[in-house]
Amino acid sequence: NQNRRNLPPGPRGWPIVGNLPQVAGEGQIWRLLTKWKYEYGPVTYLNLCGQDIIVINSRPAALEILERRSAMYSDRPRFIVSEYLGSELAMPFTRYTKAWQNMRRATHEVLHSQAASQYHPVQTEEAIILVQNLLFDQSSTLREKLNASAATMLSVIYGRKSVNSSFLPSMHIGKPAVTISEAPDKLLITSDILQSLANIGHRFTSSVYPGSYLVDAFPILDYLPKFLAKWKREAVRDRRLMGEAFQSYYEEALRNDVNRGSLVARLEDTTLGSGLTYEERWWVTGVVSVAALETTSTTLAYFIFAMTLYPRVQRRAHEELDRVIGRTQNPMFSDLQNLPYIRAVVKEILRWNPPLPVVVPRIALEDDWYENYYIPKGTAILENLWGMNYDKEVYGPDVDEFRPERFLLETEKGEYELKPEVENEDGHNSYGFGRRKCVGKHVADNALLIGICTILWAVNIEPVECKIDLARNTLDTVNPIPDFQCKFTPRFEGLESFLQHLRDNFEYFKQNKD
Numbered sequence: 240n241q242n243r244r245n246l247p248p249g250p251r252g253w254p255i256v257g258n259l260p261q262v263a264g265e266g267q268i269w270r271l272l273t274k275w276k277y278e279y280g281p282v283t284y285l286n287l288c289g290q291d292i293i294v295i296n297s298r299p300a301a302l303e304i305l306e307r308r309s310a311m312y313s314d315r316p317r318f319i320v321s322e323y324l325g326s327e328l329a330m331p332f333t334r335y336t337k338a339w340q341n342m343r344r345a346t347h348e349v350l351h352s353q354a355a356s357q358y359h360p361v362q363t364e365e366a367i368i369l370v371q372n373l374l375f376d377q378s379s380t381l382r383e384k385l386n387a388s389a390a391t392m393l394s395v396i397y398g399r400k401s402v403n404s405s406f407l408p409s410m411h412i413g414k415p416a417v418t419i420s421e422a423p424d425k426l427l428i429t430s431d432i433l434q435s436l437a438n439i440g441h442r443f444t445s446s447v448y449p450g451s452y453l454v455d456a457f458p459i460l461d462y463l464p465k466f467l468a469k470w471k472r473e474a475v476r477d478r479r480l481m482g483e484a485f486q487s488y489y490e491e492a493l494r495n496d497v498n499r500g501s502l503v504a505r506l507e508d509t510t511l512g513s514g515l516t517y518e519e520r521w522w523v524t525g526v527v528s529v530a531a532l533e534t535t536s537t538t539l540a541y542f543i544f545a546m547t548l549y550p551r552v553q554r555r556a557h558e559e560l561d562r563v564i565g566r567t568q569n570p571m572f573s574d575l576q577n578l579p580y581i582r583a584v585v586k587e588i589l590r591w592n593p594p595l596p597v598v599v600p601r602i603a604l605e606d607d608w609y610e611n612y613y614i615p616k617g618t619a620i621l622e623n624l625w626g627m628n629y630d631k632e633v634y635g636p637d638v639d640e641f642r643p644e645r646f647l648l649e650t651e652k653g654e655y656e657l658k659p660e661v662e663n664e665d666g667h668n669s670y671g672f673g674r675r676k677c678v679g680k681h682v683a684d685n686a687l688l689i690g691i692c693t694i695l696w697a698v699n700i701e702p703v704e705c706k707i708d709l710a711r712n713t714l715d716t717v718n719p720i721p722d723f724q725c726k727f728t729p730r731f732e733g734l735e736s737f738l739q740h741l742r743d744n745f746e747y748f749k750q751n752k753d
């Protein structure tokens with residue numbers, strides 16, 4: 240094919256295996272892809288054992304290919320192990336099918352920007368609970384506290400009563416025996432739903448990591464019978480475990496949600512779930528919970544980490560909060576319009592350390608051209624969101640720095656306002672592009688805005704002298720959680736009783752007591 244002479248540039252590969260040796264075993268692949276971006280440009284060509292891959296490294300290329308031509312680029316390629324795990328039921332991994340459309344429609348219905356504002360009250364209350372836990376709860380780890388806060392979404396999906404009755408970590412006896420990072424490829428389902436959902440997420444995302452399974456490079460290996468293929472046995476077993484877990488969460492929610500407001504109840508009681516089979520309904524609710532949980536809690540962890548590294552940013556945020564909100568009331572969603580610095584902090588966190596630096600690839604459904612480059616039909620298209628967020632031409636030479644001011648203009652009074660071009664735009668690329676763009680984006684933004692604002696309003700975050708380990712080489716498409724220590728202290732006297740007073744008057748808390 241003459242056109243193949245016009246494939247985008249990329250690193251030279253080996254005969255037969257192509258670029259596999261360069262990418263296989265390379266943890267945090269987005270850093271390597273971003274290094275190549277500076278050598279080869281906005282689109283890079285790779286070949287993994289004959290599979291064409293084009294990496295999209297720039298926002299203009301992503302907008303042109305994934306948004307303007309989205310009809311041609313919304314399908315996912317086939318990953319054999321992921322298929323055995325149940326990808327056809329797991330929305331972020333599903334092919335571009337009628338079933339995906341029905342799942343997307345049902346989830347969009349409860350997550351679009353106006354629907355998302357219904358959750359403001361519970362997100363505001365959850366932010367207060369998080370602050371209380373950060374300051375005064377010595378019994379759980381930082382990660383557990385952040386996960387519990389991100390689990391607000393579970394109450395939307397499964398109903399508040401279900402979440403309160405059994406899902407929150409404080410209700411569980413003992414800690415899970417194995418943590419996520421110790422066993423990413425062995426699925427562990429425990430009585431702790433938050434831990435189990437995180438483990439399910441890692442099982443899927445690590446199964447699509449480039450080069451992680453030989454069978455995806457050499458599909459002929461799929462003909463091996465189960466007794467000769469450990470990966471197949473494990474994937475079949477894990478699919479069963481996930482299905483059983485999702486089904487039990489779903490059915491427990493159906494029993495407990497007497498108010499019938501949860502996504503689960505709406506899927507059963509209204510036309511929302513009409514295009515979905517019973518099995519698809521418990522999978523979609525389970526998988527959306529997975530997608531919501533760790534992305535949000537990892538972003539909160541990076542926020543706290545950034546505050547330990549950049550006290551100057553924390554000081555400026557405190558100044559803005561003292562000026563706009565004061566200390567006699569807690570932040571509300573209606574305050575955010577007057578808090579440009581806080582809004583810039585949230586944008587900068589998502590730019591600086593996106594929880595998903597690369598995304599499950601798409602596939603080109605037809606032969607196509609981008610600028611003068613040829614994209615053959617069947618090419619896997621990989622979004623390098625990290626590379627886009629670290630684009631020096633867009634964000635300046637200091638892309639490694641955490642600097643919210645890049646989204647701000649300073650006024651004559653020495654205050655800040657958001658640059659007009661980011662007032663209604665994300666300013667980063669971390670939610671992806673086109674028809675598969677994150678469906679939970681509005682809920683996620685709201686949780687981060689009110690969570691980060693409330694933490695900064697109430698708490699001083701200081702580093703504790705320790706070795707920070709950011710170099711872990713997980714073979715996964717998700718950003719590893721920073722491992723660090725810090726100290727939280729109240730920002731003003733009387734905070735403890737003020738928080739308790741707020742909590743005593745919560746709707747959420749009252750229902751909790753019923």
Ligand code: HEM
Pocket residue numbers: 330331332343346350392526527528530531532534535538593594595598599622669670671672673674675676677678679680682683
């Ligand atoms: C900071 C938080 C979050 C980030 C950075 C994030 C990012 C992303 C990204 C990059 C994708 C893939 C987009 C693509 O293929 O181009 C995605 C997909 C998805 N996200 Fe999120 N997400 C977040 C939170 C959430 C939340 C809170 C929910 C649910 C309430 C959610 C539900 C989903 C679902 C269901 C998909 C699959 C969409 C599809 O394939 O149609 N996410 N997310």
